[in-house]
Amino acid sequence: MKYYDKLIFELSKEGRCGYSLPMNKFPKAPEVPLQVSRKAALLLPQVSEPDVVRHYTNLSQMNFGVDTGFYPLGSCTMKYNPKINEEMAALQGFAGLHPLMPASVTQGACKVYEEMNKALAEITGMHTFTLDPCAGAHGELTGLMIMRSYHMGRGDFARTKVIVPDSAHGTNPASAAVCGLEVVEVKSLENGRIDVEALKPLLGPDIAGIMMTNPNTLGLFETEIKTIATLVHQAGGLLYYDGANMNPLMGVVRPGDMGFDIMHLNLHKTFSTPHGGGGPGSGPVGVAKHLEGCIPGLRVSGFHGNFGVILRAYAYILALGNQHLKEVGQYAVLSANYIKECLKDKYKLPIEGVCKHEFVFDGLINDGAHDDVPGATTLDVAKRLLDYGFHAPTIYFPLLFHQALMIEPTETESKETIDAFIDVMRVIADEAAANPMLLHEAPHNTPISRPDEVTAARNPILKYQDTL
Amino acid sequence: MAALSYLPHTEADVKAMLERIGVKKLEDLYSDVPAEFLKKGAYALPDALSEQEIRDYFASLEAMNGKLKVFVGAGAYDHYTPAVIPYLCSRSEFLTAYTPYQCEISQGTLRYIFEYQSMVCALTGLDVANASMYDGPTAAAEAMKMAVACTRKKTRVLLSKTLLPHVIQVVETYAKFHGVELGYLPAQDGQTSLSVLQAELAADDVAGVIVPSVNRYGIIEDHSGFADAIHAEKGILVEYCDPSALAVVKSPAEWDADIAVGDGQPLGLPLCYGGPYVGFMAVKKDHMRKMPGRIVGQTVDKEGRRVFVLTLQAREQHIKREKATSNICSNESLMALWVTIYLSLMGPEGLKEVNRISTDGAHYLYNELLATGKFEEVFPGQPFLKEFVLKPKVAGLQAKLEKAGFFAALETEEGYVSFCVTEKRTKEEIDQLVKVVKEG
Numbered sequence: 001m002k003y004y005d006k007l008i009f010e011l012s013k014e015g016r017c018g019y020s021l022p023m024n025k026f027p028k029a030p031e032v033p034l035q036v037s038r039k040a041a042l043l044l045p046q047v048s049e050p051d052v053v054r055h056y057t058n059l060s061q062m063n064f065g066v067d068t069g070f071y072p073l074g075s076c077t078m079k080y081n082p083k084i085n086e087e088m089a090a091l092q093g094f095a096g097l098h099p100l101m102p103a104s105v106t107q108g109a110c111k112v113y114e115e116m117n118k119a120l121a122e123i124t125g126m127h128t129f130t131l132d133p134c135a136g137a138h139g140e141l142t143g144l145m146i147m148r149s150y151h152m153g154r155g156d157f158a159r160t161k162v163i164v165p166d167s168a169h170g171t172n173p174a175s176a177a178v179c180g181l182e183v184v185e186v187k188s189l190e191n192g193r194i195d196v197e198a199l200k201p202l203l204g205p206d207i208a209g210i211m212m213t214n215p216n217t218l219g220l221f222e223t224e225i226k227t228i229a230t231l232v233h234q235a236g237g238l239l240y241y242d243g244a245n246m247n248p249l250m251g252v253v254r255p256g257d258m259g260f261d262i263m264h265l266n267l268h269k270t271f272s273t274p275h276g277g278g279g280p281g282s283g284p285v286g287v288a289k290h291l292e293g294c295i296p297g298l299r300v301s302g303f304h305g306n307f308g309v310i311l312r313a314y315a316y317i318l319a320l321g322n323q324h325l326k327e328v329g330q331y332a333v334l335s336a337n338y339i340k341e342c343l344k345d346k347y348k349l350p351i352e353g354v355c356k357h358e359f360v361f362d363g364l365i366n367d368g369a370h371d372d373v374p375g376a377t378t379l380d381v382a383k384r385l386l387d388y389g390f391h392a393p394t395i396y397f398p399l400l401f402h403q404a405l406m407i408e409p410t411e412t413e414s415k416e417t418i419d420a421f422i423d424v425m426r427v428i429a430d431e432a433a434a435n436p437m438l439l440h441e442a443p444h445n446t447p448i449s450r451p452d453e454v455t456a457a458r459n460p461i462l463k464y465q466d467t468l
Numbered sequence: 469m470a471a472l473s474y475l476p477h478t479e480a481d482v483k484a485m486l487e488r489i490g491v492k493k494l495e496d497l498y499s500d501v502p503a504e505f506l507k508k509g510a511y512a513l514p515d516a517l518s519e520q521e522i523r524d525y526f527a528s529l530e531a532m533n534g535k536l537k538v539f540v541g542a543g544a545y546d547h548y549t550p551a552v553i554p555y556l557c558s559r560s561e562f563l564t565a566y567t568p569y570q571c572e573i574s575q576g577t578l579r580y581i582f583e584y585q586s587m588v589c590a591l592t593g594l595d596v597a598n599a600s601m602y603d604g605p606t607a608a609a610e611a612m613k614m615a616v617a618c619t620r621k622k623t624r625v626l627l628s629k630t631l632l633p634h635v636i637q638v639v640e641t642y643a644k645f646h647g648v649e650l651g652y653l654p655a656q657d658g659q660t661s662l663s664v665l666q667a668e669l670a671a672d673d674v675a676g677v678i679v680p681s682v683n684r685y686g687i688i689e690d691h692s693g694f695a696d697a698i699h700a701e702k703g704i705l706v707e708y709c710d711p712s713a714l715a716v717v718k719s720p721a722e723w724d725a726d727i728a729v730g731d732g733q734p735l736g737l738p739l740c741y742g743g744p745y746v747g748f749m750a751v752k753k754d755h756m757r758k759m760p761g762r763i764v765g766q767t768v769d770k771e772g773r774r775v776f777v778l779t780l781q782a783r784e785q786h787i788k789r790e791k792a793t794s795n796i797c798s799n800e801s802l803m804a805l806w807v808t809i810y811l812s813l814m815g816p817e818g819l820k821e822v823n824r825i826s827t828d829g830a831h832y833l834y835n836e837l838l839a840t841g842k843f844e845e846v847f848p849g850q851p852f853l854k855e856f857v858l859k860p861k862v863a864g865l866q867a868k869l870e871k872a873g874f875f876a877a878l879e880t881e882e883g884y885v886s887f888c889v890t891e892k893r894t895k896e897e898i899d900q901l902v903k904v905v906k907e908g
Contacts (some may be wrong), residue, residue, distance in 0.1 A: 022825065042588055066565075443572050
């Protein structure tokens, strides 16, 4: 990676043209009336086509992706994105479909929705899905709307609260708030699981349901799920499954069988579609049979969700088929446990035992703190990893530990890659013990060094115009 | 059967890793799962397909779709996509990256988002834009929530009935669950009614007002007096815009709007049956800290070089949890890149030219259709660009045109038919469409 400092605006020169448009063969239409026409100048760059290609190619070279190297980002499931999926999504017979075209001319697209729905239902044990939500958090919101619709549909308007574990993804409480629900937090036990005894007094006629991630954000299976499901259902609540952590259960366990009533999936995690630097994703929501009627009438996105992402995920499901589904879950879990076992003598493992697709360390065992030199933190370890050509794990999440370092390898990394990562993590631990300053100042080999984030927030420069 | 090509584990690898972990078989890694929850028996899924089989199957699905010339807009526009865009957007460094949390190895993503924000600000004239939202309708829903959050004690948001139907429906869905009361502004001669707006504002409970810049009938709305009336009652004016049209119609800033939202799809995104598209949002500086979504800002690194970071994160769900301004996490970053490259290639002149050709083509179609004698004008004299509605004198036009290979004359809930012409439509195609109408 090399540092490249241009913005596209800085390549602009009056009179340069990057477009190719047909000759206008129509009679001239009336001008836009003065009263409603734009007077302000339009500050867009004027650049040639080669300028644009070189600029964005240069920008891309300052980026790290799954195709560049190992991306052990916990809770993000950064697996390989198969290339056939891209080819299928680009087919003109799909890409050229207008969303309001009638079913008579969209039978192929309708069939994709139907088969995708069926496949997701089978994989998860849910009854049916809506494919409209555009991302995981959007799926959560949609799922909670279904939860509320169910209660309201029975004339029960008192259920205004939703229980969320303290280890939950930040989107859970945020989605609940957007959906008009009050969040009640339930604590985790020392072993990282939901405290069933703490849950019991929270359950009552004001509880709409509980949002759970299973395995949870520590990568641990909620062993008391059966008891929890029974308790919540007895109290008249519903169980919501956050599918961000579905990957380890692929082909092995189905959320529907564990008693979950509503769930979302992240097609951009579990089903191999590329993250695109932060979207587009897709967050289909599945429901049990008794909630089927709550889906129609909820319009959460413009048309039919992110069809292009759904096409990619469907191609992936076809490649897995019945034969390879289980390998996804099992290998993801195998790799996570292997890394955990190979590193736990150098990094603090707060909770022993088998993990699922990911696990969390609570910082270094020996952070090298001495005299006035502070020890190396999780942030330092993360930054030092960049020097060695690896992406960093998720850091400072979940909030249960101060130095959380959350590692998720996925099933698509080879043992050689994983071993190389383990070696580097061990080297970094030794570096920290010997010379924490080396880590405080990392990264050393990236296109830029650590940024001044305080100034960025205090004096925001948020567009090119602010720099002129 | 052979291993799946996406999975590198060999039998020897699996064995060695299991040994290191200290278990005997893969199933032992699920010892914490109650046995009753372990799926028994095979999944009812088809057999795995090889790559060529997937190709063949998708080709068969694709062939089930019709291939029609698109003469409909209604929120999704068949504009031309320059070849450069899919080429650059498929670069794996962009495509396979996560959200730029590690800025030292994500400057590519951060820089194009900064450029994207700059371009959204250029189009709308407003001060601050976010890094994108799911689509236009959800961006409008976020604007509704934001209006309520910005005005505290006011609880009602007014929607113009001239907004696109799907925008209204999404905002209604969010409003129902978020607890926002909605009111509606009827159309008067095809435009949002100012007199009804003034009457509604008198109730003193209006947090925000959402109006379209170019509306569901294709009419360019005149919002003279809107901002003054709304601001006098301390409300928020939200303009819902077609960003392509902003090259020629008055910008949200010129209407003195507080928030601009819309869908970036008209900026060269494929129709793709409705998504992925990209919602945009820009606001006046005063409202910056209430804006949802990610924001990229410029700063310097330790060596003093210009660098870009995610900033103002105190607003976001991963910090604020239930007190966040929104639950949004993933946005539509790659589509924001798509839009950024589109606007770089088009520049101010190209974007104006797109509007000129589309508008000239649409007016040509409008006049030719009227000349057939089979339509009545609905809003004579109202200014429009690429899209318009007419009242048909005969029924079944859409189906008839579909048989002739056109997706046109979309029937609206008001009993009109809607047409749209982009720069992709030729004069020959238009003449052919008119001929089909004449013959019927």
